[in-house]
C-alpha cells in the first residue's frame with residue numbers, strides 16, 4: 001500500500017517536509033507520492049490542512 005494525494009491539495013508543502021522518506025514532491029497542480037518510497041507512516045495525512053493524503057491499495 002502507499003499514500004496518494006487527492007486533487008483538493010492546496011500545494012502548501014507541509015507533507016513534503018514531514019515525509020521521512022522523501023516520497024513527496026510538487027507535481028502539476030498538486031503534490032504527488034512516489035509509491036515505492038512510501039512506508040505508510042501517515043505523517044503526510046497528519047500535517048495536511050485539507051486531508052488530501054489518503055492510503056490507497
Ligand code: SF4
Nearest residue numbers: 019038039041042044
Ligand atoms: S505515508 Fe509517510 S512515507 Fe508515505 S508519503 Fe506520507 S509521510 Fe511519506
Ligand code: SF4
Nearest residue numbers: 009010012013015048
Ligand atoms: S500537506 Fe496537504 S495541501 Fe499541503 S501540499 Fe501536502 S497534500 Fe497538499
